[in-house]
Amino acid sequence: MTEENIVEFWRWFIKNETRIKGCISNKDITEQEKIVKSLNEYILGFGPFSWDIGLNENDDWFLTISPNLDPELLKISKAIIDLAPTHLDWKFYSSKPCKKWNYQLEVYDELMDIFKVDSSAWNFVALEEEDGTIELNFELFNLSQRHDEAIENAITAFIINELGEEVLTTQISNIEIFEQFDAELNGMKCPVTMMKSELIG
Numbered sequence: 001m002t003e004e005n006i007v008e009f010w011r012w013f014i015k016n017e018t019r020i021k022g023c024i025s026n027k028d029i030t031e032q033e034k035i036v037k038s039l040n041e042y043i044l045g046f047g048p049f050s051w052d053i054g055l056n057e058n059d060d061w062f063l064t065i066s067p068n069l070d071p072e073l074l075k076i077s078k079a080i081i082d083l084a085p086t087h088l089d090w091k092f093y094s095s096k097p098c099k100k101w102n103y104q105l106e107v108y109d110e111l112m113d114i115f116k117v118d119s120s121a122w123n124f125v126a127l128e129e130e131d132g133t134i135e136l137n138f139e140l141f142n143l144s145q146r147h148d149e150a151i152e153n154a155i156t157a158f159i160i161n162e163l164g165e166e167v168l169t170t171q172i173s174n175i176e177i178f179e180q181f182d183a184e185l186n187g188m189k190c191p192v193t194m195m196k197s198e199l200i201g
Contacts, residue, residue, distance in 0.1 A: 006083050009042040013063075014085055021061065024054055046080060047073050056091070057100060064093040069156075069169050095165035098196065105157050109150035117154045123181070123189040126199060133173035134199070139181045139189060151177060162195050 023031035043051050050066045067073030077094040084092040103120035123139040159168045181189055
């Protein structure tokens with residue numbers, strides 16, 4: 001990947017901005033397929049990223065290029081977004097941003113069935129490591145341990161929604177999951193609805 005490859009992508013994006021907005025707004029499947037194919041060719045040409053595009057909860061047009069929790073890919077996605085056009089009325093993200101949400105999650109379990117999780121009643125304890133990174137401890141109460149994979153997926157989705165993918169990728173060193181905290185952690189716990197204000201302001 002070179003800077004010229006990135007510049008070429010953004011030239012294409014600027015040229016096709018109206019088409020991109022139109023096919024999403026009008027749900028033109030044929031046109032969407034063409035746009036998705038082009039976006040895949042450009043973005044996946046930079047590396048094994050995932051991406052999302054459309055209107056967010058504030059009706060802002062956005063494009064997110066996700067490094068899939070890979071610190072090395074995050075460096076590349078940042079380089080791509082650093083060259084994004086500033087004159088367009090878009091929000092461009094180099095990783096999945098945190099968002100306003102209702103703490104309701106839908107994740108897959110080991111059988112690929114949808115597993116619904118209400119995370120609003122969880123508690124957490126954040127412990128700072130010697131290197132400045134954070135260990136996050138979660139108290140989940142009644143989630144059955146037979147859903148280990150679903151719980152891990154729910155924790156990952158929760159942190160991305162609450163703190164953003166970049167924080168999870170670069171600042172969270174370890175995650176521990178408890179059905180119920182011991183006495184030491186219990187004395188330090190906070191509801192997860194306070195996590196954003198406690199950790200990133």
